[in-house]
Amino acid sequence: MLEIFTLTLLTLFAITSVVAAYLAIRERDLVKAVVYSAIQSAMYALIYYVLMAPDIVLVYIPVSVGLIPAVLLFVIKKTERYEGD
Amino acid sequence: MxxxxxxxxxxxxxxxxxxxxxxxxxxxxxxxxxxxxxxxINYLNLTYNTFTPYLTVFALESVTSIVWDFRGLDTLYETAVFYAAIIASIALYRGVYMDFKKNTEKTGLSPIAKTVTRISLILIPTVSASVALHGHLTPGGGFQAGSIATVVIVLSIIIFSRYFLPIHGLSKNKALLFRSIGLLGIAITSIALLLIAIVLGVNAYIFQNQAKIDAPLSFPSLVDNYILGGSLLFFNLFEFIAVAFGFTIVFLLLSISEEKVKKVTMDG
Incomplete structure (x- = not known):
């Protein structure tokens, strides 16, 4: 029972991350794309947590949800916000 | 959609x-x-095992034991790559100086955001310190704690302004100084037993933590019933300092305005 629950959780997180990744690629507003990318990373962090790798979770959450979006936002501020045709 | x-x-x-x-x-x-x-199975058996005193690490966290003891040299070189990247970013921004603007009251986001951030400015470093200092007992470690602490830097740059940190005394050069202290600490910890062994005239290894059969020296592993994990505590602490201030340098440099950077780098 527990195994089925764990696997269902994993599947849900993985599918959400796929949806977020697709939306991040499709989005023309780069700031929104960064937010989608952060959602995808948060799902990955949850997957690591369910797979019992708390050390990775502790480094993955600040780096992928905090620092990488911050770097990307800084970089977007230096260029254009909307992707052209 | x-x-x-x-x-x-x-x-x-x-x-x-x-x-x-x-x-x-x-x-x-x-x-x-x-x-x-x-x-x-071997890693799990040897992480904390008083029956094999010449093979164990005497720390409760097997991941940190692997990272800083069993495979310590790997981590040292990974750390070296990270610091080379930061040195490269400093080299890219050479000649660009951060400006000090005295009045930060009018810059930044709304007072609500600032108040919430002031609370997190205390909470997040506390969490990161506990992650670093307990890295040999519970999941965590130096890199994790350093990256958690950097979130404070990013928050204060975004919420207050880019002048907030330099005005409060955290300039790029000071961050560079602390980062170098962290790196120096890692270097000294990795050869500390070797230096003592040369003085005492006994055998020792680079990156030695606990005593081996032919190398009798070891870091303190148990002080007043508190498990220290030998060199792991020092490595975690110094890595925490080095990573936190290394990331701080990068974000301070990124926050400098683009026109200023272009003016310096394009004109040579």
Whole structure:
């Protein structure tokens, strides 16, 4: 029972991350794309947590949800916000 | 979201699920064994084992033990790569100086955001310090703690302003100084026992933590019933300092205005 629950959780997180990744690629507003990318990373962090790798979770959450979006936002501020045709 | 997007997402999900099903059935080659491998059993046995005093680490956290003791040199070189990247970013921004603007009251986001951030400015460093100092007992370690602490830097740059940190005394050069202290600490910890052994005239290894059969020196592993994990505590602490201030340098440099950077780098 527990195994089925764990696997269902994993599947849900993985599918959400796929949806977020697709939306991040499709989005023309780069700031929104960064937010989608952060959602995808948060799902990955949850997957690591369910797979019992708390050390990775502790480094993955600040780096992928905090620092990488911050770097990307800084970089977007230096260029254009909307992707052209 | 358009209809086409929904269709594409649904087909991607179906593709991934069918691929997972095929993989689970063994269609893409043999599956890895699900039982614990021998090397993992050895790591788990030796992380804290008083019956094998010449092989154990005397720390409760096996991941940190592997990272800083069993495979310590690997981590040292990974750390070196990270610091080389930061040195490169400093070199790119050479000649660009950070400006000090005295009045930070009018810059930054709203007072609500600032008040909330002031609370987190205390909470987040506390969490990161506990992650660093307990890295040999519970999940965590120097890099994790350093990256958690950097979130404070990013928050204060975004919420207050880019002048907030330099005005409060954290300039790029000071961060560089602290980062160098962290690096120096890692270097000294890795050869500390070797230096003492040369003075005493006994045998020792680089990156030695606990005593080996032919090398009698070891870091303190148990002080007043508190498990220290030997050199792991020092490595975690110094890595925490080095990573936190290394990231701080990068974010301070990124926050400098683009016109100023262009003016300096384009004109030479």
């Amino acid at each position: 358009k209809k086409a997007d929904v269709f594409v997402i649904a087909s991607i999900i179906v593709f991934i699920l069918s691929l997972a099903y095929i993989t689970a059935l063994g269609g893409l080659g043999p599956l890895p064994p699900i039982n614990v491998r021998r090397i993992a």
